[in-house]
Amino acid sequence: MSRSRTIEIETPEGVRFSLLLAGPLARFMAWLIDACAVVLISQILGQLLPLVGAISSDIAQASSFVLYFAISIGYGIALEWRWRGQTIGKRLLRLRVMDEQGLHLRLSQVIIRNLMRAVDAAPAFYMAGGLACLLSDKSRRLGDLTAGTIVVRHPRLPHPDLAQLLEGKFNSMLAYDTLVRRLRQRASPEAAGIAIQALVRRNQLAPEARVEVFREIADYFRSLAEFPEEAVAQITDEQYVRNVVEILAGRMRRPATSG
Numbered sequence: 001m002s003r004s005r006t007i008e009i010e011t012p013e014g015v016r017f018s019l020l021l022a023g024p025l026a027r028f029m030a031w032l033i034d035a036c037a038v039v040l041i042s043q044i045l046g047q048l049l050p051l052v053g054a055i056s057s058d059i060a061q062a063s064s065f066v067l068y069f070a071i072s073i074g075y076g077i078a079l080e081w082r083w084r085g086q087t088i089g090k091r092l093l094r095l096r097v098m099d100e101q102g103l104h105l106r107l108s109q110v111i112i113r114n115l116m117r118a119v120d121a122a123p124a125f126y127m128a129g130g131l132a133c134l135l136s137d138k139s140r141r142l143g144d145l146t147a148g149t150i151v152v153r154h155p156r157l158p159h160p161d162l163a164q165l166l167e168g169k170f171n172s173m174l175a176y177d178t179l180v181r182r183l184r185q186r187a188s189p190e191a192a193g194i195a196i197q198a199l200v201r202r203n204q205l206a207p208e209a210r211v212e213v214f215r216e217i218a219d220y221f222r223s224l225a226e227f228p229e230e231a232v233a234q235i236t237d238e239q240y241v242r243n244v245v246e247i248l249a250g251r252m253r254r255p256a257t258s259g
Helices: 024-053 056-084 088-092 107-115 125-135 142-147 163-165 177-186 189-200 207-224 237-248
Strands: 005-010 015-019 095-099 149-153
Touching: 005 149, 015 149, 024 056, 024 088, 024 125, 024 177, 088 095, 088 149, 095 107, 107 142, 125 142, 142 149, 177 207, 177 237, 189 207, 189 237
Parallel strands: none
Antiparallel strands: 005 015, 095 149
16 A cells, blocks of 8 residues: 655755655556566667677676676666656656755765665565665655655646736836846746746645745745845735746746836
8 A cells, every 4th residue: 555645845945845755556666667677678688698608608697697787776877867866667657766855866876775776675576675665754765765865756737827827917027137037047947846836726825824935935036036126025925926937937028118
């Protein structure tokens, strides 16, 4: 039975958000897909072993074991680093490896968690790793505990209608082209996604929580590009975030001029 838990992470910029942890069942299914991929790759490369067997059957047998180990470890390291925490199995099941503090995943973490697979796999079928997932409060196998990583799940969410979300709101910040370009350059896609989801779910928040959430998100974007006082003095933090989302979405609507 899969457990669905969330973990709250605060980024170095002070933005807090919740992530859905991947349970043991989802992780096991992703591992099965990856195991099939590893076996397929091993079989393809194993076609070269008969050439070695012509020299020595013992060397060929040892080479077969080393080849499988190298592929199984190298597969995870290469894909998780290249695809930012995903393998084929994780991508299909919408799972991703992350640093437990919400920081960027480091290469050293990817290497450590994959080298620990030999321990997690003992004695067979990832029994040690599966037991660790069941006992861990964050569903982490031994490799995750050693590397300081977690595995999260990204359920497919309906794409928000930004046009409707931003419709009818005057954006005084669009008048400052230099600052608009600076904000677009410095804001990360992850921060933009958090801002959009906050706007979409704003009515689900308690009044106090709603004020606090938008204050923290607005403060983060203010640290990236400081707009003049006359552009932001009369707007709330929620409207500030709405304006930022419009800027990041590329809707270059020019402000009306008075006549």
